[in-house]
Amino acid sequence: MTAPAQRAELQEIRGPSALGGGVRRFFDLLWLSAVTEFKLGYHGTALGFVWSFVRPLLIFGILLVVFTQVFRLGSEVENYPAMLLLNILLFEFFAQATQQASTSVVVNESMVRKMQFPRLVIPLSVVLTNAMHTGLSLIVVFVFLIAYGVDPVWTWLLLPVILTALGVLTTACAMLLSAIYVRVRDIGILWAVLSTMLFYAAPILYPIEIVHGVFRDLILLNPLTPLFLQTREWIIDPNAEGAIEATSAHPWLLIIPLLIAASVCVAGPLIFNRMAPRVAEEL
Amino acid sequence: MLTVPATETRELAIDVRGVEKTFRIPTQRVETLKERATQLFSRAEYRQLRALRGIDFEVASGEFFGIVGRNGSGKSTLLKLLASIYRADAGSIRIAGRVAPCIELGVGFNVELSARENVALNGVMMGLTPREARSRFDEVIEFAELGEFTEMKLKNYSSGMLVRLGFSLMTHVDAEVLLIDEVLAVGDASFQRKCFDAFARLHAEGRTIVLVTHDMSAVERHCDRALLLEGGRIETIGEPDGVARRYLELNFGRAPAAAPGADSVSHDARVVDAGVADSNGEPASGFAQGEEITLEIVVEALRRLSEPVFGFQIVNADGLLIFAPEPIRLDGRQALAPGERARIRARIGNPLAEGHYYVHCAVGRGSEGQDPLAFRKNAADFVVYGTRGFGGVVALECSAETTVEPAEGSE
Numbered sequence: 001m002t003a004p005a006q007r008a009e010l011q012e013i014r015g016p017s018a019l020g021g022g023v024r025r026f027f028d029l030l031w032l033s034a035v036t037e038f039k040l041g042y043h044g045t046a047l048g049f050v051w052s053f054v055r056p057l058l059i060f061g062i063l064l065v066v067f068t069q070v071f072r073l074g075s076e077v078e079n080y081p082a083m084l085l086l087n088i089l090l091f092e093f094f095a096q097a098t099q100q101a102s103t104s105v106v107v108n109e110s111m112v113r114k115m116q117f118p119r120l121v122i123p124l125s126v127v128l129t130n131a132m133h134t135g136l137s138l139i140v141v142f143v144f145l146i147a148y149g150v151d152p153v154w155t156w157l158l159l160p161v162i163l164t165a166l167g168v169l170t171t172a173c174a175m176l177l178s179a180i181y182v183r184v185r186d187i188g189i190l191w192a193v194l195s196t197m198l199f200y201a202a203p204i205l206y207p208i209e210i211v212h213g214v215f216r217d218l219i220l221l222n223p224l225t226p227l228f229l230q231t232r233e234w235i236i237d238p239n240a241e242g243a244i245e246a247t248s249a250h251p252w253l254l255i256i257p258l259l260i261a262a263s264v265c266v267a268g269p270l271i272f273n274r275m276a277p278r279v280a281e282e283l
Numbered sequence: 284m285l286t287v288p289a290t291e292t293r294e295l296a297i298d299v300r301g302v303e304k305t306f307r308i309p310t311q312r313v314e315t316l317k318e319r320a321t322q323l324f325s326r327a328e329y330r331q332l333r334a335l336r337g338i339d340f341e342v343a344s345g346e347f348f349g350i351v352g353r354n355g356s357g358k359s360t361l362l363k364l365l366a367s368i369y370r371a372d373a374g375s376i377r378i379a380g381r382v383a384p385c386i387e388l389g390v391g392f393n394v395e396l397s398a399r400e401n402v403a404l405n406g407v408m409m410g411l412t413p414r415e416a417r418s419r420f421d422e423v424i425e426f427a428e429l430g431e432f433t434e435m436k437l438k439n440y441s442s443g444m445l446v447r448l449g450f451s452l453m454t455h456v457d458a459e460v461l462l463i464d465e466v467l468a469v470g471d472a473s474f475q476r477k478c479f480d481a482f483a484r485l486h487a488e489g490r491t492i493v494l495v496t497h498d499m500s501a502v503e504r505h506c507d508r509a510l511l512l513e514g515g516r517i518e519t520i521g522e523p524d525g526v527a528r529r530y531l532e533l534n535f536g537r538a539p540a541a542a543p544g545a546d547s548v549s550h551d552a553r554v555v556d557a558g559v560a561d562s563n564g565e566p567a568s569g570f571a572q573g574e575e576i577t578l579e580i581v582v583e584a585l586r587r588l589s590e591p592v593f594g595f596q597i598v599n600a601d602g603l604l605i606f607a608p609e610p611i612r613l614d615g616r617q618a619l620a621p622g623e624r625a626r627i628r629a630r631i632g633n634p635l636a637e638g639h640y641y642v643h644c645a646v647g648r649g650s651e652g653q654d655p656l657a658f659r660k661n662a663a664d665f666v667v668y669g670t671r672g673f674g675g676v677v678a679l680e681c682s683a684e685t686t687v688e689p690a691e692g693s694e
Contacts, residue, residue, distance in 0.1 A: 008379040008380035008381075008459055009379055010295060010298055010377040010378065010379045011377060011378060011379065012375060012376070012377050013364075013365070013367055013376040013377065013378050014367075014370065015364070015367055015368075015369060015370025015371060016367050016368055016369070016370060020367070021410075024412070025407065025410060028407045028412065028413055029407050029408060032403065032404050032407055032413065033404070036393065036396065036400065036404060040393070040395050040396070043395060110387075110390055111390060111391055113368065113386075114368065114386040114387045114390040114391075115368070115384070115386070115390060115391050115408060116366050116367040116368055116382070116384050117408050277370040278370065280363070280368050280369055281306060281369060
């Protein structure tokens with residue numbers, strides 16, 4: 001028989017929240033749920049986790065054929081297939097994580113209504129699971145880059161900067177979307193359209209230098225654009241325009257997308273935190 | 284020398300002060316942007332549902348505390364507030380130590396995972412470290428009697444196995460306070476007994492248990508104290524038998540007769556009135572087990588009735604016929620003239636099990652009353668409360684003794 005070792009003090013119970021219940025428990029829970037989801041992600045499929053890089057590779061294959069054979073883009077762009085592959089992998093992470101996260105709180109309704117745990121674990125574990133898949137794929141992608149003949153340069157070491165920035169932005173979007181989705185289900189459809197828009201309005205499929213005039217400005221306003229410009233300069237082609245060079249004529253074209261990203265990063269946690277205490281009643 | 288009453292020397296495990304909870308239920312749920320846009324300027328309509336108001340109570344450390352109440356009385360809401368699933372609108376809730384809430388057994392389980400993985404995941408969710416959760420695994424499985432199925436996916440478990448695993452896990456997470464909602468409604472009788480054995484063990488270890496239930500016999504057998512909620516307020520708080528009695532009175536005693544008496548149309552006779560009274564002749568609706576029930580039926584003849592017979596049936600809430608007496612005849616009279624009323628008073632010994640009973644009344648003709656003249660369904664109803672017996676429709680007189688016989692060949 002084990003008696004509770006020490007009588008605990010009475011402590012105020014403030015109801016559910018985004019983070020409550022101790023930092024240690026939050027991260028234990030986040031890690032365990034993400035690992036579980038990762039294991040189950042391709043559950044029942046013959047190839048299993050191999051899909052996490054085969055899938056972006058297949059999408060890459062389609063786009064590569066279309067853009068090199070139909071639009072003849074490849075010839076003028078240094079290491080075009082390598083750029084395309086890396087860009088697609090990064091965008092897939094953003095799109096998959098945010099889209100899955102948006103419905104995550106609602107999908108886990110029965111747990112939210114019947115169990116006590118920090119609510120933020122739900123969307124964050126979705127992002128973390130996707131990060132694991134992306135991390136695995138990155139290894140494959142870099143093997144491809146070297147095999148393809150991209151020269152390794154010291155700026156490759158800056159990849160974590162890009163990944164961190166993308167991770168933070170993705171996490172903030174995940175929080176924002178999952179919180180809004182509880183009340184306004186339209187956001188799910190709206191986001192599918194919006195993320196398609198973000199995809200085409202970023203230098204993912206094409207290099208920035210082939211776009212001119214007002215469209216170039218519009219593309220530069222996309223908060224994802226600086227990330228892809230920087231990826232290309234640091235990883236694929238040191239001579240390509242980075243985010244700063246591309247906007248040197250109009251610095252506000254860099255400032256505005258950064259401001260948009262920053263406000264998403266502030267709004268995401270704020271709105272999720274506001275929603276968390278009441279979500280069990282809203283569902 | 285200073286003497287302190289025993290109750291005050293005990294430390295509190297739960298302290299609830301002035302807790303209020305109101306749900307806003309949209310009369311029309313707005314979920315799409317279009318609805319939102321069109322209703323942007325018209326005030327959204329909400330129905331206020333005051334689930335809990337002015338809730339004050341405390342639970343001492345180590346106490347087995349029952350929360351009872353009718354459906355919709357707010358007891359599940361209260362439990363969810365204690366469990367940090369809902370946030371209170373006002374007031375304060377303070378709890379000492381870790382809480383293991385169990386609103387529904389096995390709700391956090393992922394059916395695609397094995398028992399081992401689920402115990403790890405849910406153990407952490409209930410506050411264990413991953414290492415602790417893994418080290419408890421064998422105990423959890425042993426208690427749940429699932430030794431052969433540890434690597435099986437939960438989707439291949441029976442519902443009984445899931446419940447056993449969920450319950451076992453809950454009792455092994457070392458929480459100081461356990462919050463349990465109606466878990467025992469599921470599972471077979473032997474599992475239920477096992478649950479209560481586990482509660483008794485946890486209780487003996489000094490853990491605090493809060494049990495939300497409908498089962499008054501469980502409250503009386505296990506709880507140290509209980510709280511009765513009615514319409515979101517505390518109706519009674521105190522000794523379990525008093526609370527259980529009040530619950531049964533509330534639940535059955537005040538309820539109107541189940542269905543408006545369905546009369547068969549008859550031009551011969553009608554059942555004017557029927558009611559139940561206690562042994563003093565006072566009208567009553569609730570009876571303790573064993574307390575004599577007096578049933579009174581008034582029948583009016585609409586035309587001349589020669590040799591009428593009267594009868595009644597007592598049925599339980601499931602509609603099962605519990606008892607019907609021999610046909611009752613008029614004492615010293617052959618017939619009733621039109622407009623005359625007969626008053627039948629039947630005294631019924633009461634060996635009935637706890638529950639709600641209805642009385643159907645009938646008037647007939649013929650030696651066995653085989654020619655019915657009038658019938659009134661649910662003419663009266665009453666409630667029996669008590670704790671004799673563990674199940675069934677009657678509470679039989681019963682005493683038991685045991686002897687032990689020596690093993691064969693040991694002489």
